[in-house]
Amino acid sequence: xxxxxxxxxxxxxxxxxxxxxxPVQAALGNDxxxxxxxxxxxxxxxxxFSFTGQTCSDLGLINSDIQAFVINxxxxxxxxxxxxxxxxxxxxxxxxxxxxxxxxAANGVRLSLEVDDIxxxxxxxxxxxxxxxxxxxxxxIGTMADRILEMADRILAMADNIGTMADRILISxxxxxxxVALTQAAIxxxxxxxxxxxxxxxxxxxxxxxxxVADNGENLVxxxxxxxxxxxxxxxxxxxxxxxxxxxxxxxxxxxxxxSVSSQDASHSLNGDTLTxxxxxxxxxxxLASSLEVYSASIEQLAxxxxxxxLADATAAMLRLxxxxxxxxxxIMEMSDKIIVMADNIGVMADRIVATQELQQANIELTQSSxxxxxNVTLTVIRNMGL
Numbered sequence: 001x002x003x004x005x006x007x008x009x010x011x012x013x014x015x016x017x018x019x020x021x022x023p024v025q026a027a028l029g030n031d032x033x034x035x036x037x038x039x040x041x042x043x044x045x046x047x048x049f050s051f052t053g054q055t056c057s058d059l060g061l062i063n064s065d066i067q068a069f070v071i072n073x074x075x076x077x078x079x080x081x082x083x084x085x086x087x088x089x090x091x092x093x094x095x096x097x098x099x100x101x102x103x104x105a106a107n108g109v110r111l112s113l114e115v116d117d118i119x120x121x122x123x124x125x126x127x128x129x130x131x132x133x134x135x136x137x138x139x140x141i142g143t144m145a146d147r148i149l150e151m152a153d154r155i156l157a158m159a160d161n162i163g164t165m166a167d168r169i170l171i172s173x174x175x176x177x178x179x180v181a182l183t184q185a186a187i188x189x190x191x192x193x194x195x196x197x198x199x200x201x202x203x204x205x206x207x208x209x210x211x212x213v214a215d216n217g218e219n220l221v222x223x224x225x226x227x228x229x230x231x232x233x234x235x236x237x238x239x240x241x242x243x244x245x246x247x248x249x250x251x252x253x254x255x256x257x258x259x260s261v262s263s264q265d266a267s268h269s270l271n272g273d274t275l276t277x278x279x280x281x282x283x284x285x286x287x288l289a290s291s292l293e294v295y296s297a298s299i300e301q302l303a304x305x306x307x308x309x310x311l312a313d314a315t316a317a318m319l320r321l322x323x324x325x326x327x328x329x330x331x332i333m334e335m336s337d338k339i340i341v342m343a344d345n346i347g348v349m350a351d352r353i354v355a356t357q358e359l360q361q362a363n364i365e366l367t368q369s370s371x372x373x374x375x376n377v378t379l380t381v382i383r384n385m386g387l
Contacts, residue, residue, distance in 0.1 A: 028076075028080070028084060028086075028090060028155070029087075029089050029090055029093070031076045032076075032089075032090055032093035032094065032097075033089075033093055034072075035069070035072060035073065035076070035093070035097060036093050036096050036097060036100075038065075038069050038072065039069060039096075039097055039100045039101075040100065041065075042062060042065050042066055042069060042100075042104070043100045043103055043104055043107075045061075045062050045065070046062055046104050046107045046108075047103075047107060049062060049107075049111065050111075050114065051111065051114040051115060051130065052114065056130055056133050059111075059133050059134075059137065060133065062137070063133070063136055063137055063140050066104075066137075066140040066141065066143075066144055067140060069144060070140070070143055070144050070147050073144070073147040073148065073151055074147060076151065077147075077150065077151045077154050080154055080155065080158055081158075082158040082160070083158070083159075083160035084155060084158045084159045084160060085159065085160060085161045086155060086156075086159045086161065086165060086169075087165070088168060090155070091165075091168055091169065091172040094148070094151075094152045094155070094172060094176065095172055095175050095176065097148045098145070098148055098149070098152075098175065098176045098179040098180065098183075099175075099179055101141065101144055101145040101148055101179065101183050102145075102179040102182045102183045102186070104141050104144075105138075105141050105142075105145070105182070105183040105184075105186035105187050105190070106182075106186050108134070108137055108138050108141055108186060108187065108190040109186050109189050109190050109193070111134060111137070111190075112134055112138075112189070112190045112193035112194060113193065115130050115131060115134055115193075115194070131194050134190065134194050135191060135194050135337075137190075138187045138190040138191055138194075138337065139334070139337040139338060141183070141187060142183070142184070142187045142333065142334060142337055143334055145179075145180060145183045145184075146327075146330030146331075146333070146334065147330075148176075149176060149180055149326060149330070150323070150326060150327055150330065152172075152173075152176060153319075153322065153323035153326055154323060156169065156173075156319060156323075156375075157316070157319045157320055157323055162379060162382050162383070162387075163382055163383045163386060163387060166379045166380065166382065166383035167383075169379055170376050170379060170380075173372060173375055173376065174372065174376075177368045177369075177371075177372045180364075180368055181364075181365055181368055184333070184361060184364055184365075185361065187337075188357050188358075188361050191337070191357065192354055192357065209255050209258075210255070210274065210277040210278075210281070211277065212251075213248075213251060213252060213255060213281065214277055214280055214281055214284065216248050216251065217248065217281060217284035217285070217288070218284060220241075220244060220245065220248060220284075220288065221284055221287040221288060221291070223241065223244070224241060224287075224288060224291035224292075225287075225291060227241065227291075227295075228298075229295060229298040229299065229302065229314075230302070231302050231305050231306040231307070231310070232310075234298075234299060234302065234306065234310060234311075234314040235310045235311075235313035235314040235317065238295065238313075238314050238317035238318060238321065239313065239317045241317075241321060242317045242320050242321045242324065245288075245321055245324045245325065245328075246320075246324055248324075248328065249324045249327050249328055252327075252328050252331045252332065253327070253331055255331075255335070256331045256334060256335050259335055259338060259339075260338060272352055274339060275352050275353065275355075275356040276356075278332065278335070278336045278339070278356055278360065279355075279356045279359040279360060281332045282329075282332065282333075282359060282360040282363035282364065282367075283359075283363055285325055285328050285329040285332065285363070285367055286363040286364075286366040286367045286370070288325045288328075288367075289322075289325055289329075289366070289367040289368075289369075289370035289371045289374070290366070290370045292318065292321055292322055292325065292370060292371065292374040293370040293373045293374045293377075295318065295374065296318060296373065296374040296375075296377035296378050296381075297377060299311075299314055299315065299318065299377070299378065299381055300377050300380065300381050303381045303384070303385055304385075308385070308387070311381070311385060311387065312387045315378050315381055315382050315387060318374065318378045319375070319378060322371050322374055322375050322378075325367070325371065326367075326371055329364060329367050333360060333364060336356070336357070336360060
């Protein structure tokens with residue numbers, strides 16, 4: 001019998017991964033290896049899961065394990081302290097984590113096709129429970145992939161040996177960004193499959209707050225578009241923009257937290273304006289990332305003529321800006337996923353949902369491409385200038 005209620009027992013024990021008695025680099029390496037082992041176990045469980053041979057409560061346990069894994073990532077990121085020295089082992093671990101997230105998302109697509117196969121043998125309640133469990137799984141995997149990328153960006157921003165590791169970091173970031181794009185595409189496919197099979201789930205609307213976030217984002221896009229960097233102002237301007245972006249990140253994370261808590265017991269009709277906001281927000285963070293790409297080109301051109309201290313501050317601000325915009329993009333995508341998971345009128349809104357997700361997917365790919373270019377160029381400047 002299918003039973004897809006999310007398990008609250010499972011393996012929710014949060015592993016305390018940071019080894020305080022070891023040097024920072026060794027502790028980070030141990031933490032990342034522990035995450036790799038945990039992710040490998042989750043991935044194996046997901047590979048082995050099948051609706052035809054297991055119950056949905058088993059899938060609930062996997063969801064619980066993913067949630068615990070995300071908490072571990074957040075714990076490690078919160079405890080990171082500069083200076084960090086990163087090596088090939090740390091970068092290999094980050095590569096493995098992003099690759100496994102991509103594989104989990106691909107397995108989500110496989111399972112979404114299996115749900116279609118059980119439609120004729122499961123009763124209506126069980127079938128809808130399977131749909132809900134699959135949407136929750138795709139949401140959890142998307143959250144996990146975002147946290148992995150955020151942690152990698154944070155480690156990079158705090159590293160004190162970027163220059164010596166620049167070539168290896170570039171390779172790692174290219175792999176991670178490729179994996180993020182594939183992960184998001186797989187999640188989109190899973191959710192579209194579920195939308196096609198469903199006519200009733202649940203939702204929530206936060207249009208006023210989403211509108212405020214969109215207004216702030218538009219103002220930031222306009223501000224970044226008119227900034228012209230010079231050898232004298234690059235550090236000052238980028239630090240100012242980073243401070244503004246940091247405030248926007250806080251508002252987005254607060255909205256995400258509010259939505260996550262409130263949606264646990266809420267059920268509402270999905271409003272078309274909500275989808276419009278999410279599509280618009282995805283275009284906003286794509287625009288922010290595009291500005292960073294322009295800034296990185298300016299910094300690269302001006303680097304030989306710029307004071308070393310100013311250049312060092314400017315490149316550090318660029319890396320923080322890149323990380324912040326990545327966090328915003330990830331949280332907005334997660335909020336969109338949660339709205340869809342909780343929508344009770346998916347059938348009526350199916351076409352709008354699919355159109356919004358396709359727009360978001362296109363913009364997240366543009367965002368990742370621009371952020372990757374900006375990071376790569378910034379790293380090249382750091383390496384070439386000996387910063």
